Amino acid sequence: MAVGLFARQVLVLCFDELHDLMLRRRSLLSLGFYFLSIAASLWLIFRVQAVLGGGFAHLDTSSPGYQELSRLVRQWGLEEAFAVFVSMSQVPDALWIFQIFSLLWFPTLVALISCDLVSIDIYRGTLRFLLLRTSRAGYFFGKMLSHFLLYVILQALSTALMFLIALRMDPAFTAAETARLGLQYFVVFVPFIWCMLAATQWISSWSRRPMSAMVRAHLMWVIFLVVAVKASWLTPFWSDMVLGMFSPYGAYPLKALLGYAAWGLGFTLLGYLGFARRDV
Amino acid sequence: MPDALTLKNVTRRFGKILAVNGLSMSVPDKSVCAFVGANGAGKTTTFSLVGEFIRLHAGSIEVFGIPLRTFRARGGIIGLLPQDMQYFEDRTVWRQLFLFARLAGMAAVEAEGEVLRVLKLVRLDDKAGATAGDLSHGMRVRLGVAQALIGQPPLIMLDEPTAGLDPRMQVEFRETIDALRGKTTIVISSHDLSQLQEMCDYCCMIDRGKLLRQGPMGQLLSGSVQSLTFRVVSLKAQLAGLESLLPGVDIIQEDGQTFIVEFALSKYKVPEVNRIVLAWLLNAGMEVLEVKQTRSLEKAFLEATGH
Ligand SMILES: Nc1ncnc2c1ncn2[C@@H]1O[C@H](COP(=O)(O)OP(=O)(O)O)[C@@H](O)[C@H]1O
Numbered sequence: 001m002a003v004g005l006f007a008r009q010v011l012v013l014c015f016d017e018l019h020d021l022m023l024r025r026r027s028l029l030s031l032g033f034y035f036l037s038i039a040a041s042l043w044l045i046f047r048v049q050a051v052l053g054g055g056f057a058h059l060d061t062s063s064p065g066y067q068e069l070s071r072l073v074r075q076w077g078l079e080e081a082f083a084v085f086v087s088m089s090q091v092p093d094a095l096w097i098f099q100i101f102s103l104l105w106f107p108t109l110v111a112l113i114s115c116d117l118v119s120i121d122i123y124r125g126t127l128r129f130l131l132l133r134t135s136r137a138g139y140f141f142g143k144m145l146s147h148f149l150l151y152v153i154l155q156a157l158s159t160a161l162m163f164l165i166a167l168r169m170d171p172a173f174t175a176a177e178t179a180r181l182g183l184q185y186f187v188v189f190v191p192f193i194w195c196m197l198a199a200t201q202w203i204s205s206w207s208r209r210p211m212s213a214m215v216r217a218h219l220m221w222v223i224f225l226v227v228a229v230k231a232s233w234l235t236p237f238w239s240d241m242v243l244g245m246f247s248p249y250g251a252y253p254l255k256a257l258l259g260y261a262a263w264g265l266g267f268t269l270l271g272y273l274g275f276a277r278r279d280v
Numbered sequence: 281m282p283d284a285l286t287l288k289n290v291t292r293r294f295g296k297i298l299a300v301n302g303l304s305m306s307v308p309d310k311s312v313c314a315f316v317g318a319n320g321a322g323k324t325t326t327f328s329l330v331g332e333f334i335r336l337h338a339g340s341i342e343v344f345g346i347p348l349r350t351f352r353a354r355g356g357i358i359g360l361l362p363q364d365m366q367y368f369e370d371r372t373v374w375r376q377l378f379l380f381a382r383l384a385g386m387a388a389v390e391a392e393g394e395v396l397r398v399l400k401l402v403r404l405d406d407k408a409g410a411t412a413g414d415l416s417h418g419m420r421v422r423l424g425v426a427q428a429l430i431g432q433p434p435l436i437m438l439d440e441p442t443a444g445l446d447p448r449m450q451v452e453f454r455e456t457i458d459a460l461r462g463k464t465t466i467v468i469s470s471h472d473l474s475q476l477q478e479m480c481d482y483c484c485m486i487d488r489g490k491l492l493r494q495g496p497m498g499q500l501l502s503g504s505v506q507s508l509t510f511r512v513v514s515l516k517a518q519l520a521g522l523e524s525l526l527p528g529v530d531i532i533q534e535d536g537q538t539f540i541v542e543f544a545l546s547k548y549k550v551p552e553v554n555r556i557v558l559a560w561l562l563n564a565g566m567e568v569l570e571v572k573q574t575r576s577l578e579k580a581f582l583e584a585t586g587h
């Protein structure tokens with residue numbers, strides 16, 4: 001009974017929010033910005049292709065140049081960085097360029113669209129009407145699910161698009177290889193989305209205005225970036241996690257997957273527990 | 281049947297202000313209860329506590345004998361109209377009510393029927409397609425009441441619903457309440473006591489976050505000071521003559537037909553006063569149209585607060 005009630009509230013609110021999202025000016029502008037970013041990354045992909053003429057994929061590990069380079073790398077103690085660099089050559093350009101692009105603009109995209117998530121109901125005063133008929137958990141997670149679905153679907157579609165482009169541009173990779181790498185990129189991206197969304201929702205839930213939530217979300221990422229310069233492992237920008245988002249080398253992808261899931265869970269708990277106790 | 285709403289020692293602070301201070305009261309099932317108190321007495325805060333918008337600092341709230349939290353966890357709904365009605369301004373009346381009906385657990389078809397039902401009840405069915413932002417104040421109140429009625433909640437709480445309504449809308453509001461009377465429990469807060477006196481059959485009075493008195497409306501109105509209203513065809517003699525017959529009684533002339541006699545029940549009994557006044561009227565050759573026991577809720581309230 002209680003579970004059915006919760007699930008129903010989550011679904012009703014989720015679809016209501018998605019419906020609303022499609023009518024909100026800021027979210028439409030942000031989605032426009034999203035498509036511009038895809039276009040920009042496509043342009044970059046074509047430029048890289050034109051300059052490298054086939055990209056990193058054709059790095060010849062038996063050439064004397066490569067042998068010399070790896071000797072230098074060992075001498076300077078940069079094996080790890082080099083391995084990461086080389087691992088990138090095992091991914092079609094379209095995929096990794098787009099992944100890095102997504103990493104750069106996703107926090108902003110999420111802050112732009114999701115700063116509204118809870119604060120809009122606080123701001124327009126509709127939260128009370130909703131909370132009369134749904135539990136705080138139903139409300140909080142219904143809202144979260146709606147935006148989560150939006151981002152996951154967007155990222156799935158664009159990764160699929162990049163997969164098609166990669167197939168055409170990087171014949172050195174088989175379709176199966178490209179699909180596996182595309183899928184891996186997508187899978188590590190899902191907890192990353194959760195982390196960004198949960199952090200933004202947490203801020204949104206104690207901001208009285210959508211605009212201040214947006215500014216605060218950006219401020220939070222700036223603070224994390226500043227901290228990351230000194231001690232990156234204290235932040236969601238821990239270098240191992242960030243590397244794992246695009247380098248298939250070693251344990252990095254797993255670190256990214258688990259790391260962002262942990263941050264996502266942390267922000268979700270922080271946001272929900274605060275919201276459940278707050279006066280509205 | 282347990283009481284619809286029971287508060288026990290309910291306390292809520294805002295910083296240093298004790299907005300609700302150990303409030304204990306109960307509202308009988310199926311009553312229309314006036315919840316009265318001066319501005320700042322803690323009415324809205326009490327509503328917010330029952331709506332679980334704000335946290336309780338002490339005490340407990342029960343709905344139909346069940347703790348509020350359990351009641352809601354089982355899917356129970358409390359219909360509530362907050363004092364500051366703020367809607368989804370850019371959504372149609374229909375769409376917002378439909379969302380509330382869906383959240384109340386109805387399937388889409390059922391929800392459509394429910395929205396139509398409540399819109400008809402508050403006479404807003406012709407505005408279903410209008411956005412909330414385009415409604416007049418009176419219509420916004422009706423939308424708020426419609427919202428509170430969605431899902432036929434067994435307890436409905438309306439915070440100052442009659443504030444700012446013109447006389448015709450007030451009559452319509454009363455008709456809506458009459459249509460619901462006996463089917464559900466309704467708590468109506470207001471600082472305008474004359475309206476509630478007629479509409480409600482039960483009353484809880486609060487002051488500075490505490491209960492002053494509660495009980496059936498009739499009982500609260502028959503307090504220690506009684507007043508009788510006499511209406512005659514026309515007042516021919518000076519009321520001073522009557523005053524000399526009833527020492528210690530206040531006589532107030534309302535107009536050329538009506539006067540009010542007020543007295544302490546410790547001094548006189550109602551039949552005694554009636555006998556003296558009527559004898560005086562008949563002696564002076566005045567024809568009596570009406571004799572009425574009147575005691576306004578306002579007076580009862582002022583008396584209870586000791587002002
Ligand atoms: N959110 C709040 N913050 C601070 N003080 C508040 C808040 N809400 C109510 N109060 C104070 O609590 C007291 C009771 O207010 P309220 O419940 O709104 O009274 P009423 O509805 O009976 O007019 C008032 O003194 C009011 O100033």
Ligand SMILES: [Mg+2]
Binds near residue numbers: 323324363440
């Ligand atoms: Mg009030």
